[in-house]
Amino acid sequence: MSPRNSLAEARRTRERIVQRSVDVASVEGLSGLTLGRLAGDLGMSKSGLLGHFGSKEALQLAALRQGAVIFDREVWRPAAGAAPGLPRLRAVCAAWISYLERGVFPGGCLFVSSTFEFDGRGGPVLALLRRQFRAWAGRLTGELRSAVARGELPPETDPEQLVFELYGVMMSLNHTLQLSADPAAVTRAERAVDRLLPQPAGGPSEKLA
Template identity: 65%
Template sequence: MSPRRSVAEALGTRSAILERGVAIASCEGLEGLTIGRLAADLGMSKSGVLGHFGSKEALQLAVLDRAGDVFRAEVWERARPAAPGLARLRAICAAWISYLERGVFPGGCFFVAAAHEFDGRPGAVRDSVEAGFETWRARLEKEARRAVDAGELPAATDAGQLVFELLGAAMALNHALQLHRDPLAVTRARQAMESRLGGVA
């Protein structure tokens, strides 16, 4: 076997482990993600799985990173072509709602679930979850400030408050879909976000 093929196979195996890990953690939480469970699901040895990550915490962090890649592709990359400011904020909200409505992760928003699981538990996993939310919040605030500077939102708009409310609407939508299977949830979320992004008349 050539070295190039060995590297490619190793990367393919790692990717398969992460894909399965994301699916498990989405439904059962990051703590439900164990080396033994992954090994059984993928028909591998525990040492084979462990060899790619070294520890359960490293596996959890890698799964978080992979889930972040999925979220960015589903939400940010879909909205990025829109003009900066209000148009992009609206595109972000539309993509965000679609991501939740379509159930991209089988257990709902991966990061809302991870935040509930780890918000009171200090450590590297909690820090990674927090950093992801902070990055997303900062990106939304940047677009909100652009919209204000361009006169698309009222000059008195508090970007931080606006983003707080958009995050709240998205989290409420995730909750309504996952816990209540509420058929009106998507419509309510769209109305909540659009009423906040009404712009300058």
């Protein structure tokens, strides 16, 4: 096998490991990522896994980074083409609700479950989670400030408070879908977003979608 083919194969193997790690972590938590478990799932040896990830912590960090790629693909990219400000925010929230409703991660939102798992532990995993949440909150806050500047939201709007409340809606939706699979949960989340982010002037009158 040529060096180029070897590198391509190593990259594909690493991608398989990371994707399986994301799926397992969303259901069983990041602590459930053991080399033995993953080796069995993927038909690999533990030593083979160690060749790609030298520690469990490295595997956890890789799973979170891949989770962020998936979240961006599912939630931000579908909304990125909308007009800045309120239209984009509503599009983001619609995509966010859809992401949770469709169960993109088998066990619900990877970041919500990982935060509950690591919030009292400290260390590199919690530090990465904090950076990821800050980055997402910063993106939402920027769109809210744009909406205020465009006159789409009242000038006294507190963007940080609105982000806090939007997080609450989505975490509640994730919790309700995972705990009880309540079919009304999505509609409740849509109504909550409609109260927080009213339709832009002249926009369509239908519900958030």
